[in-house]
Amino acid sequence: MGEKLLEVQGLKTWFHTDAGLSKAVNDVSFFVEKGKTLGIVGESGCGKSITSLSIMGLVQTPPGEIAGGKILFEGEDLLEKTEEEMRSIRGKKIAMIFQEPMTSLNPVFTIGQQLIETLMLHENLTKQQAREKGIEMLKLVKIPLAEKRFDEYPHQLSGGMRQRVMIAMALCCSPKLLICDEPTTALDVTIQAQILELINELKEQTGTSVMMITHDLGVIAEVADDVMVMYAGKVVEHATCDQIFEKPMHPYTYGLMNCIPKLDDDDTKELSVIEGMVPSFDDMPKGCAFCPRCPEAMDICREKMPKLSEAEGRMVRCFKYTEEWEESSHE
Amino acid sequence: MKKRVSAVALLCAAAMMLSACGSKPQAPAETTAAGAAGTEAAGTQTGGESTPGAADRTGKIVRVAAVDPQVALDPQQYTYSIVMKITDNISEALLTTKGDGSLEPTLLAKMPEISEDQLTYSFELLPDVKFHDGTTLTSADVKYSYERLVKLTKMATLLENVEGYQELADGTADELSGVVIQDDTHFTITLTKPYAPFLSVLSTAYTAIYPHEACEAAGENWGMTTLYGTGPFKMDSYQTGVGVTLTRFDDYHGGAVKLDGVDYKFIEDVNTQVLEYQKGNVDYVDVDPSIYPVYSENPELKDQMHGFQPTGNYSLGVNVKTYPDAKVREAIALSIDRKAICDSILHGTATVPTSYIPAGIIGHDETLPEFEYNPERAKQLLAEAGFPDGIDLRVTVNSKYQGNVNIATAFQQQAKAAGINVQVETVDSAAWSDMKKSGGIDCNISNWYVDYSDPESMLYPMTKTDTNSSFWHNAEFDQLLEDGIATTDSAERQEIYKKAEHIMTREDWATTPIYNETKFYLLNPSITGFEIDSTFRMFWKDADIQ
């Protein structure tokens, strides 16, 4: 096991809304190793984006609140940092790429101005140097005519180009950790592949660790070393990429895998779907959050929440792999 | 929480506002203190804790709050009282009317001599009277000024009895042939028929004497950028929206003038005018009688308030075309409670008249009873006239004169008792003059002041023109007026006008007086030698600042 760059312990991010308390991230723990890629998978609303925003310290308070846990980055707890200190970490040591390239760039500033801003904030560069570095970064993310694009406005660029710009912006200060929140979701399939390839390539070049948040297992397969599956604010399975694809253990992970059409599937076999929806926070089931949708749910699942425990060299949150399962199935 | 906070904020804001304007019970006292301190500083102290306003006075300059006339300061063209309040200090007429109605020569060496047939007047000018431009007053200037008055048409009819008037007015002649120049200081004026008030006419501001060359040269700028007269002050500047500054004319023929100047400050809003007075930024301001108690109950300001009774009155005019029956008109006249208006609305500052012709003028009859409020009798008269259920009455008033609106509003309630349903209609000046002309006014409230101390000035609107909107004509009355101006004996004239008055206000009821007012002004106590009398003219000639 390599050196842990980021370790999240028991993170709880809650939101106080008009309708009550929403535990968007509820006791989540994981770590990212240096130079490795952690994929976080889950349906929308499962808490994966909130997790990343918590790490960045960008959760709006109120209504949000980090109710507990630790976020250790290079051994220091980010939650104890002042806003000032966090600012010098954001963009410099931890960078983030967002889901919506169309709206994530400020429409009233040029690409260059936005790139330079990041550089000027964290690196001690003159304007001229920042410009050169910025253009270099644009070239690095394979934007053609980088010098020209540098002075253009976001609306003059296509979605894929904008996401490249976002990546360039994220990487320009050589961060230790790059958080990608659904970086390809809003893009065409062909562009998706290019972007993922780019991220992979840059990761290799710079040795940056990556946290890849996505609902798309295909993306995970492409880039991740480790995979964490989240459901309703909790981690349900945490394993290496190979393990997951070889044998998904949690019924939810299993369900996710089945949603991906495979070439070798029998044509007659129906594409399976996970019935139902992620429960909303105000009607969270008493037991396992997934049990209303789980094809294998038993009484015990409805009674109480299983713990995240080790099974077959990985972490999984399901009674199926505990002794209680045996007991309850024998009853 | 949020709601509570905002509610608190709202309360606070409201409280703030209230308290700011408040400390209510003591408010008048505070006001006075500030006002008095201001004025005092302005007047007597220099330096020290003078108010910002007090600082702008340098030398003996009286500051008068005025409304911007927005027209040339030329009474021959514009008859607004503010124009005259200014020009009376710049230019002079041949004669001056005093408070008791008597005349005294101003630019004349002595009172003119009148021929036996009452048609020819001989004048002798004072020698060496200087105009502000340095020229000397001559008979030619007099003739020029009178001709100008006729040519400018607006007040021309004042001179309609002068020989040659009609020709000049029609444009068939280019001079006023009745004015004959003997030499530089002697001239005669010949009338076409005897005209008793003639000398009084020559004391009005409209007949001011201008230097003919300068006036001719100035053309349309006369009264705007240029205005010369023989008066105690010369015009320094006249800026629209700002004011008029007058400075002492050192060569004034009437002796040394004590003030260094008069500064008319244009302040549009009358309330702001009074505030500026309280602040000590002006020394003179007019005060409407309706706000009399605001100052009379104010221990500091009440002594600074002065009253005078201008010769004239407020009256109710009824259109005889709409209400041809004199009984109905009498009923209307009986349904206005003059006493209540004088005592309550005007806080006792006005008096109920006994006759239309005001006191101090020939024809005034004090022996008559006051006009009464008798709604029962009014009802009866209406029934007799065929309106047992009462009538609707549209009362139109000019919104420019708040006093008229006030009376109309009071009248509205008072007339109910007589079965007269009054509907008040306020219109602006332009619409008002137009409606008067076109007969669009059924009943109006208006005020009238004499231009010269003579019953003719009071009564001529009744017959000479239709602009009093009542369209009332009475042959006997007209004849009496003709006789009145042709008669010179005062006792005879008294009888003639008494009779005319009786026809007008006790028989035909087309116009009925409502009250004789007292006008008020606030004057900085450090100013002496200034008073406005019943002639309603503002002369700063003899004023001084202690």
Add this chain to the structure above:
Amino acid sequence: MLSYTAKRLGQTVFVLIGISLITFVLLQVVPGDPVALMLEKRADPETIAKIRHELGLDLPYHIQYYNFLKGAVRLDFGTSYFTKEVVSVALIRSFKVTVKLACMAFVFAAAIGIPCGIFSAVKRGKRIDSVVMVLSIIGVSAPAFWFAIILQIIFGLKLDILPISGFDGVSCYILPSVALGARYAGSMARITRTSMLEVMGQDYIRTAKAKGASRWSVIMKHALKNAMIPIVTLIGTDFGYMLTGSMLIEKVFSIPGIGKLAVDAMSNRDLPLLEGTVMYIAFVFVIVNLIVDLSYAFLDPRIRYGKGAA
């Protein structure tokens, strides 16, 4: 953009002609005769006819209007019936005063309104947000002339620290501009807050934060520049209104600005002066709106480069 501007200016000409025609017709149908007003004391029919002839009021209406239009294209609106002042001179004189008042009121409104709106948006939901918003709605809801009178009493008379009328010197303009600016400050604060809140929820603000930009820079640079577009629309039109003069405030404080000129012209039925004033007001209004529209392009590159990208 040039053709757009040209088109708008073309429409302006149409609007101005329409306005002058309406003014002309209104003054013909409205009861009131300037000549009768001039001859308050001794109006007899002959005198009236004579003066009407002098002023050219006896000509047929269409000729009067044609004569007016002929002058108007050369910016010659004639002279006022009453003051005999050349209308364009009167306009310039009043405009100088109004501009000062408008600028001060505008600076006051913008200096109070926009920061308060930003502050309120940043402190959204906090106590201070509610306070600012309640104050702003009070500002919008208090009748300006009433507020002006109260200001006069408090600051002019009771506290005796500011002049209550007049227009020479900056201090004279303080109370009028506060009275005039209060409601604009209120509406500016409200629009700024709304607009900022909308922008603050945008993805690019999150991006800026993720970059490590300071809170100040996020608010003042990233958010404000985007939020400016609706704000500029409002403050532009507001400034236009201020430049056309406030009749009520000018009346209370005795300031001889455009508003007073217009009211005087109307109450005197002074056709040349009214035509000039109304056309001036309309012109300022239209031009300010045009500038506001053009300023979008300056503020928003999507509009500026819109054609290039397509």
Add this chain to the structure above:
Amino acid sequence: MKRTRIGFFNKQRQFEQDMLERGVEYEYSSFYADSLKQLKKNKMAMGCAVILLLLILIAIFAPLLAPYDPAYQDYTAVLAEPSSAHLLGTDEYGRDILSRIIYGSRVSISIGIVAQIVASLVGITLGSLAGYYGGVIDNVISRIMEIFQAFPDLIFAMAIMTFMGKGVLNLFIALGLLTWVRTARMIRGSVMQLKEKEYIEASRACGASTFWIIAKGLIPNCLSTIIVMVTLGIPNAIMYEASLSFLGIGIQPPTPSWGNMISAAQTFISYRPLYSIMPGVAIMITVIAFNIFGDGLRDALDPKLKT
């Protein structure tokens, strides 16, 4: 807040979807029910709604509430100070100020509402014509709107009031004519968007008359816009009334209106402060209540309408 707004948009999208599916025979009830729910959550707006309701009740029941006839002049108590007989004192005619303020609510509120109805009638008619036909008609109406907008408002009101004569009825018309442009612009914009919708195309294809399409197909869809415009227009009209009365061209005596009371009381501000302050406070409360309630309505019904 953010959450609920997104929720609202979804609902509206859903609503539009429904309309498309059912052609023109759609149901509003669910949309308005949702909006009402939305509005109920806005506590400030609901508070103001209560204030407005009270004001309207005060206006309706003025004769019962007012201690005196507002026009009755008591010559024995002219400019009386506040006392138990006259809570706010009396004015320069000895009329009870409290009663006049109570009656004044009738004038101000009815002027606000009726003027807005007038403005809406003119605005809806011209706005929908311009939006529906486009082309020359739109061009002409748009220019007319520009002329009205650029014309100095108080001068226009002065001219209209002088022309038609003063009085409450004419004031309704004058204020309506002053404020219709805003409504017309909004309606024009909405109609332009709506007329491209399929269900309008469909009814056109079915041979529906233009009037029918505008009256039954387009206007109801702008209803929420209209409601919001009217509510936010009322305080505007109330302010105009006050301004005009202050200039002396509003309501004729003896009818009390808050504007003419302020104007009359101006002279007495330091002598009888309550006399001039209270009518202003009355205007302010009414205008604030209408404004906040209007904002609440806008947020609930039509959040696109900003500024």
